[in-house]
Amino acid sequence: MQKVIALSALALALACGTAHAQYSGGVIKIGVMNDMSGVYADVSGPGGVEAAKMAVEDFGAEKKGMKVEVIGGDHQNKPDVGSNMARSWIDTQGVDVIVDVPTSSVALAVNQVVKEKNKVFLASGPATSDLTGPQCSPNLVHWTYDTWALANGTGKAIVKTGGDTWFFLTADYAFGHALERDTAAVVEKNGGKVIGKVRTPFPGTDFSSFLLQAQSSKAKIIGLANAGGETINSIKQAAEFGITQGGQNLAGLLVFITDVHSLGLKTAQGLIFTSAYYWDRNDASRDFAKRFAPRYKGHMPTMVQAGVYASVLHYLKAVEALKNDSDGKAVVAKMKEMPTDDPLFGKGTIRADGRKLHDMYLLEVKKPEESKAPWDYLKVRATIPAAEAFRPLNEGKCPLVGG
Amino acid sequence: MFEIFGVPSQALFGQLLLGLINGSFYALLSLGLAVIFGMLNIINFAHGAQYMLGAFTAFFLLQYLGWNYWVSLLVVPIIVGIVGIIIERLFLQWLYKLDHLYGLLLTFGLALVIEGVFRNYFGSSGLPYRVPDQLAGGRNLGFMYLPNYRGWVIAFSLVVCLATWFLIERTKLGAYLRAATENPTLVRAFGINVPRMITLTYGFGVGLAGLAGVMAAPIYNVSPQMGSNLIIIVFAVVVIGGMGSIMGAIVTGFALGLIEGLTKVFFPEASNTAIFVIMAIVLIIRPAGLFGRTA
Numbered sequence: 001m002q003k004v005i006a007l008s009a010l011a012l013a014l015a016c017g018t019a020h021a022q023y024s025g026g027v028i029k030i031g032v033m034n035d036m037s038g039v040y041a042d043v044s045g046p047g048g049v050e051a052a053k054m055a056v057e058d059f060g061a062e063k064k065g066m067k068v069e070v071i072g073g074d075h076q077n078k079p080d081v082g083s084n085m086a087r088s089w090i091d092t093q094g095v096d097v098i099v100d101v102p103t104s105s106v107a108l109a110v111n112q113v114v115k116e117k118n119k120v121f122l123a124s125g126p127a128t129s130d131l132t133g134p135q136c137s138p139n140l141v142h143w144t145y146d147t148w149a150l151a152n153g154t155g156k157a158i159v160k161t162g163g164d165t166w167f168f169l170t171a172d173y174a175f176g177h178a179l180e181r182d183t184a185a186v187v188e189k190n191g192g193k194v195i196g197k198v199r200t201p202f203p204g205t206d207f208s209s210f211l212l213q214a215q216s217s218k219a220k221i222i223g224l225a226n227a228g229g230e231t232i233n234s235i236k237q238a239a240e241f242g243i244t245q246g247g248q249n250l251a252g253l254l255v256f257i258t259d260v261h262s263l264g265l266k267t268a269q270g271l272i273f274t275s276a277y278y279w280d281r282n283d284a285s286r287d288f289a290k291r292f293a294p295r296y297k298g299h300m301p302t303m304v305q306a307g308v309y310a311s312v313l314h315y316l317k318a319v320e321a322l323k324n325d326s327d328g329k330a331v332v333a334k335m336k337e338m339p340t341d342d343p344l345f346g347k348g349t350i351r352a353d354g355r356k357l358h359d360m361y362l363l364e365v366k367k368p369e370e371s372k373a374p375w376d377y378l379k380v381r382a383t384i385p386a387a388e389a390f391r392p393l394n395e396g397k398c399p400l401v402g403g
Numbered sequence: 404m405f406e407i408f409g410v411p412s413q414a415l416f417g418q419l420l421l422g423l424i425n426g427s428f429y430a431l432l433s434l435g436l437a438v439i440f441g442m443l444n445i446i447n448f449a450h451g452a453q454y455m456l457g458a459f460t461a462f463f464l465l466q467y468l469g470w471n472y473w474v475s476l477l478v479v480p481i482i483v484g485i486v487g488i489i490i491e492r493l494f495l496q497w498l499y500k501l502d503h504l505y506g507l508l509l510t511f512g513l514a515l516v517i518e519g520v521f522r523n524y525f526g527s528s529g530l531p532y533r534v535p536d537q538l539a540g541g542r543n544l545g546f547m548y549l550p551n552y553r554g555w556v557i558a559f560s561l562v563v564c565l566a567t568w569f570l571i572e573r574t575k576l577g578a579y580l581r582a583a584t585e586n587p588t589l590v591r592a593f594g595i596n597v598p599r600m601i602t603l604t605y606g607f608g609v610g611l612a613g614l615a616g617v618m619a620a621p622i623y624n625v626s627p628q629m630g631s632n633l634i635i636i637v638f639a640v641v642v643i644g645g646m647g648s649i650m651g652a653i654v655t656g657f658a659l660g661l662i663e664g665l666t667k668v669f670f671p672e673a674s675n676t677a678i679f680v681i682m683a684i685v686l687i688i689r690p691a692g693l694f695g696r697t698a
Contacts, residue, residue: 216414
């Protein structure tokens with residue numbers, strides 16, 4: 001009997017430990033959902049979970065008496081798997097916030113579930129700008145990048161340097177379509193012309209047929225509206241079929257540092273792309289990368305992993321200020337109200353439509369002889385200031401934005 | 404230049420040639436599957452993983468031992484074949500008497516394990532493998548620029564396919580094999596070591612997958628999921644050709660490559676599904692496959 005009383009007293013003591021704060025289930029549970037095993041696994045995958053854990057540690061949750069738990073899940077790039085996982089995480093496992101979720105089609109599905117359940121969705125991985133457009137939600141923060149920002153960064157830079165006719169190789173799902181649409185708009189706005197496109201089945205490995213169609217279109221620029229392994233294979237095969245030697249240029253619209261790593265500098269050199277984070281940019285970004293690499297196979301972090309870290313950090317700050325994590329809308333409102341400040345993205349803000357604003361960078365892949373160390377792959381060609389980097393608030397058609 | 408259905412014939416020829424290149428991979432892989440199914444009655448779902456193993460082995464040989472592509476072409480099928488033999492001795496040999504389903508489940512499980520292990524150590528973006536210097540560059544055929552390496556892939560896989568067909572359908576060894584499949588007890592009575600022959604056959608089929616892996620390494624990225632991307636299509640090819648039919652696998656492999664190539668021009672979005680539509684139609688009209696013999 002005594003034992004039972006002692007145990008209940010202990011349980012009570014544990015429960016009251018954070019009595020001043022109302023965390024649902026007594027714990028803040030972070031669910032990192034991404035592609036753990038498929039084409040995008042290197043872009044975030046288990047590294048994303050690691051980044052979230054680092055954020056919790058750096059925030060000092062334990063010292064502050066906040067109990068935070070991080071779990072990971074594999075959505076296999078399938079919207080139905082993703083939305084079912086989101087449901088069961090929230091309903092049965094008490095997950096308070098879902099983080100990352102690359103693959104736009106899955107992110108759009110998860111976004112609906114999170115909104116319906118009034119939890120929080122910190123999107124780092126997905127690209128589609130629809131998340132802060134027609135599909136925007138009071139429960140969402142879209143942190144790292146989006147198709148509009150990529151198109152704006154890379155598309156504008158290329159059209160301005162003479163690449164004014166475009167042919168798109170588009171991955172045939174939500175992400176590819178959004179990226180193609182946003183880039184085409186930028187190209188046309190800057191005086192260029194889109195002369196053709198082909199939608200490639202996702203996921204695919206052989207792009208030679210589509211590249212040949214692009215070649216016969218005589219467009220100056222072949223825009224790759226795909227990502228990960230698909231981009232790698234397209235770039236490789238374009239070199240193989242002599243497309244770049246023939247005077248046409250490739251524009252990688254979404255390229256990650258892991259893609260460059262996989263292609264090797266010899267094949268990838270000269271490629272221009274837009275990114276929200278590069279590890280070797282300043283001391284703070286280097287410091288994070290050097291702590292991250294030993295924890296994850298020696299890889300330098302991608303911008304998606306950096307976004308997971310920064311968004312979780314900001315989320316925890318908001319929850320700490322509110323002392324409550326149960327009302328997703330309130331947490332996101334608090335996140336929007338507080339200015340953001342983290343070592344990777346610097347100072348920034350979150351807009352009413354959920355869009356996180358920070359500088360973007362136009363990067364170029366170095367020549368093999370310019371690279372001094374492993375992962376020394378990129379140089380910053382231009383910094384796109386936060387105010388210009390993202391779609392203007394009034395153009396997104398987000399219902400949350402009045403007027 | 405004339406046009407066919409609104410597509411310039413130049414572009415069309417190019418696409419057909421590309422289809423043929425993809426077809427040669429389908430043929431080579433489905434050939435191995437057909438040999439294994441025809442002789443062992445095992446549905447080898449690990450074929451994709453073994454193909455991936457071939458590509459990775461070639462990568463390791465180059466990276467750590469400096470052995471070039473040509474050496475790999477010879478050595479890798481043997482190494483991967485030996486891995487296959489070990490798998491057969493350890494697991495598969497106990498399953499011959501059971502339903503097909505057990506072999507399928509076992510090899511499927513093995514494939515997941517092998518891919519998982521490689522993904523864990525090498526990530527999913529893949530590793531680069533360079534085209535051998537002798538085959539670098541390409542030539543202009545008038546209607547398209549053909550990389551030399553791709554031309555080599557068509558020619559070499561055609562030779563390998565026909566040699567395998569000849570070995571099994573036209574030589575004495577092949578006759579023993581086929582006889583052992585029909586009636587193992589009787590063939591044993593003639594003093595032939597049937598279990599060893601079966602083991603070697605599995606090793607040979609797996610070796611073919613390894614060979615396809617080496618040939619694919621310079622074209623696609625060497626990545627853990629390269630096999631799972633292909634295996635389902637290859638199974639469809641085998642089903643269309645007729646399970647276990649060697650010639651069926653070869654002809655269907657190339658033919659479906661061509662058809663897929665055409666869909667990529669006329670209806671790109673459907674190019675991944677075209678093969679399965681054909682499979683469904685063939686199964687309705689000829690359930691045993693185009694070249695299959697009904698039992």
